[in-house]
Amino acid sequence: MAVEASDKPHVLDGLYDDDDDDDGPVTFKRSTASKENRTSSEVRKSTFRNHDGQSYRQTSDVRTSNGQGSGLRKGSSLPKGKIVPSGMVSPKKSSQGISRASSSHINAYPVKSSIAKTKSPSLGDKPKPSLEWKIPSDVKEESNSIRHLIGDNSEDSEDEDNRPLSARLKTNSNNANKEALAVVKKFSEDFDDDDNDIPLSARLKNSNLETSSSKYDDADPKKPISKVQKGLKVASSASIKQERPSTLSVKRPLDNKASLHSSIKKPKLSNPDALISAKPVPMKPEPKVEDDDDVPISQRMKLSASSDKSSSLKKSKNVTKVNKSGSSFKKQAKKFKKSSNNSEYSKSTKLLPSSGDGQKKWTTLVHNGVIFPPPYQPHGVKMLYKGKPVVLTPEQEEVATMFAVMRDTDYMLKDKFKENFWTDWRKLLGKNHVIQNLNDCDFTPIYDWCQSEKEKKKQMSSEEKKALKEERAKLEEKYMWAIVDGVKEKVGNFRVEPPGLFRGRGEHPKMGKLKKRICPNDITINIGKDAPIPKCPIPGESWKDIRHDNTVTWLAFWSDPINPKLFKYVFLAASSSLKGQSDKEKYEKARTLKGFIGNIRAAYTKDFTCGDITKQQIAVATYLIDKLALRAGNEKDDDEADTVGCCTLKVENVTPEAPNKLQFNFLGKDSIKYENTVEVELPVYNAILKFQKDKQPGDDLFDMLDTSKLNAHLKELMPGLTAKVFRTFNASITLDDMLNKDTKDGDVAEKIGVYNHANKQVAIICNHQRSVSKSHSAQMSRLTEKIDELQAVLKELKIDLDRARKGKPPLKSSDGKTKRNLTPEALEKKVAQTNTKIEKMQRDMMTKEDLKTVALGTSKINYLDPRITVAWCKRHEVPIEKIFNKSLLAKFAWAMDVDPDFRF
C-alpha cells in the first residue's frame, strides 16, 4: 500500500501526507507486576503500536513523486488551515479536510484554514490501508506486509527544505544584516518595539493572547506577585509505582531484508538536508520527507495577522488580555522590518537546517546580556551555636541562611547534604571559628526571620505587590528580548542563577554544596559582530569573554559552579523560531523513522540470536529502547547520582521471569524509578539470560555497549537516527493512533477526554511521573464531601418533586427556611442539573486520582508532535487552546497551520 500511495496523484493533498500509518496499535497488556494498582485498573492496557507492523506508507507525498510535488505544493498549499484560537472551526470529519469555507463564516473568524486549499477530493478517499496493519500484538506477523518500499528519492521533494543551508541563508542574510543593524540601535535604547520585530510566534501570541510588549509598556495586568508559598516540600517522589504498558508481543516483519549493516556511511544526520539526500542509506525505506507544513512564512504571517483581528474582535475568551500594545509599536520600525523581515523570517524558519553543527544559526544577533541577582542584604539575625548567638560576617550569614531555609525539606534528612554544606560553609567560617560543628548549630532564628519576611510579603496589599512587580519588569525588560536576524525574539533565561545550595536529585553526591555567586567575570557573551556589546551591569566588573560565534544559539554561558566541566547557557525562549525550527526537525526525523522502523525491527530481531555478542547486545538494547522507550543511557561519573539508561543497565536492574518476562527496576533520569514487567520475545529473554551469566548484580548488562556504539549503529540504519528518536517516534505515533482510533462524535469535553487519555498513555510509556501533591488526599476528600452534599441536595429535590407533583409545597430546607414553590418541571430540571454536576465531579475525581502520579506535561512539551494535536483539533472542532496553553501555543506556532489531514 504504501507504495502505491505515493504515486497517487493526489497532488493536492500532497502536502501532507496523511497517511495513515500503519503501525497499528497493538494492544498489549502490561503485566503489571507488582504494583499496586492504581486505582484505575483499566489502564494498564494500552494500545501500543505494534512493533511489527511496519509501516511503509509511502507517504509519499506527492512531493516526492516527481516534481509535481514541488511546484504544486507550494502553490496549493497556500491556504493551509490554521487554527484560530478559540474560535476555530474546523472541518468536520470529512476526511478530506476540506474545510469548508463555510466554517469561517460561522465564526466570524476568518479561518484561514484549510479552506483555501482545495484538496482534491480524492484525497479523502484515499484508502487507508491501515486497518490491516493493526494487529493485535499477539498476532504474528503478516507476511506480506513487508514490503518495503523503496524509497523514492526524494530529492526533490522539498524544495526549499532541501536546499543547503548556506544557500538558503544566503538569501536572507544580507537583508537581515542591514536590518538588524538598523534595529540595533534602537533596540538597545528603547525597547518599545513595534510589532514588526516580533517574531511570528510572538505575534501570534500577541494577537491572540496578549501583547508582549504591552507588558512592559503598560501596566501589566498581572498582579504583583509575591505570594508566599508554603513550605518547601519535598517529595520523595521516588517510588511511585505504576504499571506501564508494554507491548507484549512484538512481532516483526518477516522480511527482514535487511541486514543492517549498510555500508554506506551516513551523512550526518543532524542535518536535515542530509536526510533527504541521503540516499545511501541502507535501510532505505521510504524516505519521506516531510514537510508538510511548511507553509511559507509569509503566509503564516498573513494568517496571523488576520487572526489578530479576529481575535480581537472575538475576544478571546481564554485569553486574558488583549493587547493594547498595538499602539505602542512604532511604525517606523515597522515598515522597516516589514520589508525585509518577513521574508527573512520566513525563510529562515523554514529553511534553516539548523542544527547541524557547524552550521550557521544566525546572521545578526543583538541582545543585552544577562541580569544578575541583587547583592546579598545581610539581615543581622543571629543564629545560635550551643545555645549562644553567634556573629557572622555577611558572607557567612548568607550561606547560613541558605541552609536555614532548607529546614522543611527532605534534604535535611540527608547526611550527605549536611556534610557537603558543612564542608563548604566551614571554609567560609575558617578553621578557628567558634562554630566547630553543625550539630550544635541552631538556625531557628534565621529560619523564623525568613518565615516572617515571607509572611510580610504575603500581607502586602495588592497595589504594593503590583508596584513591585512592575518595577521588576521594568528592570528586566531589556534583557527579555534579542534580535535575531532582524526579528525580535524572546530570551529564555536571562537571569543568572543566584547563589544557593545545590539541590541534586536522588542521592546526588554533591547535594548541599555551595553554589557560589556568579559574577560578570564568569560569563561569556555571544553576540553579533556588529551588535553593541552589552554593558556589564555591575560597575567595575567586566565580562569574561565576548564571542561572535554564529554556529551556536546561546547568548551567554558560565561554567557550573558545582561541576566546572558543565556549562549553564542562556538560550532563546521556546517560542523563538530558532527553537521552533529545531523542534520541527526533531519531529520530522521521528516521522522519517516511521518509514524505516519496519526494517529496523526486522534487523534487530534477526540479531537477537546473533553470535557476535556486540551485535546481539546492540539488537537487544535497540529492542528495549524501541519497545519500552528507554533512554540511551550515557556513562556517568562517580560524582553524579547513580542512575541508568538502557546502555548502562546493570544486571541487577533486570530480573528474568520464566518463561519470557523481564522485570525492570532501576532509577532513571532524575532518579525517577522505573518499574515495569514486560513479556518479551523468547530470543530476547534468552539473550538477557546470556548477558547476565557469570556477572555480578552491579555489572553492566550490556558490557560491550555504550551509547556511542549504539548510536553509530543506528545511524547506519537511518541517517540521523539516535536512541532518543525512538522516544519521540513512539510517543507521537501512539498519540496519533489513539486519537484517530478513539475519537468519537460527541461533545468537546468528551473529545478532550480522549486526548487526555492518549496523552496519559504516552506519559506512561515514557515514565513521566510526578510526586503526589501533598494536598492530594485533602483535595480528594473535599471533593467527596462536595459530592455528598450534592447528593443530599438531590435527595431533597426528589422529595420536593414528588410533593410538587401531588400539589404539595416543598418541605422546609434543612436550615428551616421555606423554599419557593416550584413547578414539577422546574424541579425536574434541577434534579437533572444536579445529577449532571455530580457526575462531572465524580469524573473529575477519578481523573484526578488517576493522574496523581502521571505528568502529562512533559510529553506534550517534548514528545508529541504538535501537528498531530493541531490537525486533530481542526478535524474535530476542538479549540486548540483547550489542549495547548499560552506557552505551548507560542512554542508550537510553527505547527498551527498544519493541514487537518496531517497524520504523524
Added chain:
DNA sequence: CTGTGGACTTGTAATTAGACCT
C-alpha cells in the same frame, strides 16, 4: 578508538499567576 568539551533537549520541583469559590 576513546575521552572529553560543548551545546542543546528533556525533566521534575518550586514558584507564581490567576481561576474559582464563598
Added chain:
DNA sequence: AGGTCTAATTACAAGTCCACAG
C-alpha cells in the same frame, strides 16, 4: 474581595549526542 487551589511558568538539574583531540 479575599482566600484557596490549580494551572502555568520558572528554575535549574540531568540527560543526549556530536565533534574533535590525543
